[in-house]
Amino acid sequence: MMKKAENIIVGISVGDLNGIGSEIILKTFEDTRMLELCTPVIFANVKIMSFAKKNLDATIALHGIDKIDQLLPGKINVLNVWKESVTIEYGANDENVGKYAIKSFTAATKALKEGQIDVLVTAPINKYNIQSEEFKFPGHTDYLNQELEGDALMFMVQDDLRVGLITDHVPVNEVASQLTEALIKSKIETIKKSLMQDFGISKPKIAVLGLNPHAGDGGVIGKEDDEILRPTIKKLFDSGTLAFGPYPADGFFGSGQYEKFDAVIATYHDQGLIPFKTLAFGKGVNYTAGLNKIRTSPDHGTAYDIAGKGIADFNSFKEAVYLAIDIFHSRNEYAAMTEKPLKIKEKHL
Incomplete structure (x- = not known):
């Protein structure tokens, strides 16, 4: 059975909190028509996203949740991956902030792997400050290649x-x-x-x-x-x-x-x-083609030089959301087309 558009769950990893990730996410979903295409779930912390919202002087409502099954269609859901406060200094390369970027990303990947979200859209990370004993990957793609099926x-x-x-x-x-x-x-x-x-x-x-x-x-x-x-x-x-x-x-x-x-x-x-x-x-x-799950991201980085100024262009991130949804539909249609001949064949055996 095909999912209704608004029930397609788009998981979003928040990226580097000192970059433009939070800004481009919030700007994308300021247009409430986006909520007719999907249900977003931002893997972060509702206080952090509220701070970014205040900095942008945005009026959108955020729905904080502690479990994925608490999400509400028609709302911008924020899943609390952590509870503690994080110091935000826009434009700064901060190893501590890098840890939270990875907390968001790995939690979102786990949800994608377990089918709790339908697609994943990742905001930009800093490839240098994410490195640790627990995470030794050049970026998103290499980690996804390890965690998901495919190449x-x-x-x-x-x-x-x-x-x-x-x-x-x-x-x-x-x-x-x-x-x-x-x-x-x-x-x-x-x-x-x-x-x-x-x-x-x-x-x-x-x-x-x-x-x-x-x-x-x-x-x-x-x-x-x-x-x-x-x-x-x-x-x-x-x-x-x-x-x-x-x-x-x-x-x-x-x-x-x-x-x-x-x-x-x-x-x-x-x-x-x-x-x-x-x-x-x-x-x-x-x-990221070749995997059994769908992940997209914008074609740019953290943009520290303009972070926190409210001037970031969010179009690439919005296009990443659109493409993830389009591919989700295409895969379902392709699966239906390829499975149909098999069912017909079995029927005549």
Whole structure:
């Protein structure tokens, strides 16, 4: 049975309390029409969110709860993950605040894992002040990959522009050594599956960017493109996956060539994210594809320089909420479509 829109539970991790996370969350749900699309649950503390609300001079009502089953549809629910007070100093890099960002995130992930929330939207964290003996991950994605089923892939999305990564938070001097046939196949197949089940594209076309300048120029500028990428892409294509490339990365976006494909996969972080953020910044969404649960986030960081000033642009966070809901619906529709033939077949046995 399909859930009614307002009953889709969107869990939200609050991010770095000294950044713009609380602000963009509250600004998103100031528009009460958002509560017709979902029921938000902010994993934080109602006093902290009330402090942020007062700083913004916002008039929205917050509903504090101590257990997830106390949430109310049509309300902005705040689940008290902790009770103690936390000192907020907007713009400051604070290890103590980093601990609370992780308390919020791990509690929200647990709720997602246990099916208490339907999707997760994460506000920005500081990758430096979250590190501890209990949490030794470069960011959200790596932790989610450990806790949830599947193989996580960073997938940047803005309308029909979708950019995935073969390697993500890897030093540039290590990228070439990590480009194996197995990894390339895995990431392309993950994107293919996501395009089908999450975006409703039945026969997705995927472009792969080359590692080296001019995709190696026939081996003159590096051999990885000809020796690893090209043969792997051909194997995938021959097996029915519509993967193409490797394409020289320098002119691929500027020429509009990306518009011919349903997704583009870059070999490393900046190769994909620089053009994506140039084209989509402020409205782009970071989606963790490949997992059995749905997580999205805005395409920006904590923005310490403007934190607490009430001037943060919340559109990327709002788009992250929209995309999480859209993917939730798409997955349900995809599951219904793929299960129906099986039921028909069983009926005639």
